[in-house]
Amino acid sequence: MASPNDIRKGTVLNYENDLWVCVGFQRVSPGKGSSFVRTRLKSLSSGKVVENNFKAAESVTFEQVGFKKMQFIFGDEYTLTFMDGQSYEQVAIGRDVVGDDARFLKEGLDVTIIMHGEKAISMELPIKIEYVITQTDTAVKGDTASGNVLKDATMDNGLMVRVPIFAKEGDHILVSTETGDYVERIAK
Numbered sequence: 114m115a116s117p118n119d120i121r122k123g124t125v126l127n128y129e130n131d132l133w134v135c136v137g138f139q140r141v142s143p144g145k146g147s148s149f150v151r152t153r154l155k156s157l158s159s160g161k162v163v164e165n166n167f168k169a170a171e172s173v174t175f176e177q178v179g180f181k182k183m184q185f186i187f188g189d190e191y192t193l194t195f196m197d198g199q200s201y202e203q204v205a206i207g208r209d210v211v212g213d214d215a216r217f218l219k220e221g222l223d224v225t226i227i228m229h230g231e232k233a234i235s236m237e238l239p240i241k242i243e244y245v246i247t248q249t250d251t252a253v254k255g256d257t258a259s260g261n262v263l264k265d266a267t268m269d270n271g272l273m274v275r276v277p278i279f280a281k282e283g284d285h286i287l288v289s290t291e292t293g294d295y296v297e298r299i300a301k
Contacts, residue, residue: 115175117150117167125157125227127174128165132157132234134227141166157227157235160212179228180237185218193218195226195233204233211236217290219244219270238290243299244268245285252278263295 120126124135137153148169155162167173183195183204192205193215204226208215217238218224225237249266263275274288276295287296 115173117169117171117173119175120150120152120167120173125176125178126154127176128154131159132176132178132229133163136162157229158210160214160235176229178234181226181228182223183226185220185222185224187220188215188218193236195224195236204228206233206236210234214238214290216272217242217270217288217293219268240291241287241289241296243285243287244270244272244274246276246280246282249276249280249282251281 118140120135120138122135122138126133126135133154133156135152136155139151140148141151142148150167150169152165152167153162154165181197183197186194186196186203188194188208190208192207193211194203194205196203206226214236219242222239222242224239226233227235227237245268246266247269250264252264262278264278264280266274266276266280268274268288272288274286274293274295276286277298280286280295280298285299285301287299288294289296
């Protein structure tokens with residue numbers, strides 16, 4: 114057992130019979146009463162984010178997890194399969210565990226797999242991913258009169274993203290995995 118004062122960003126806790134990673138914390142020492150640690154915890158199984166306060170006198174259980182760089186190789190209706198580029202070891206994670214983040218995956222994408230023992234329990238995407246626009250409408254003269262105009266575009270993995278009117282098929286762009294929005298065009 115450990116003290117809540119040892120909680121840091123990235124620490125994995127066993128809390129309410131689930132594994133949670135700390136994505137934010139703040140130590141609070143009020144003028145009256147005992148100090149506590151305010152945390153934002155993300156469930157490694159469901160992806161749900163909750164806020165929780167741990168009193169300084171409480172004890173918490175830290176879990177040892179490993180982080181492996183792996184490459185997405187393929188997915189089916191129920192599972193997503195990743196491969197370690199060094200050992201060629203493959204692990205599968207259920208689509209239900211990955212959730213909405215599965216839409217950002219494309220063949221060959223490097224991700225971080227969180228391992229608890231020998232079991233893959235979660236996946237972390239890069240903050241930005243490069244895609245190629247495979248289909249979008251062409252710009253029409255006069256469309257930019259209203260300012261910041263966006264249009265729909267389909268990426269090389271099937272992802273739909275709203276892009277600026279100047280983007281065209283074949284362009285390489287960066288997309289934020291946190292918001293799903295266009296970030297910038299990459300010169301190739």
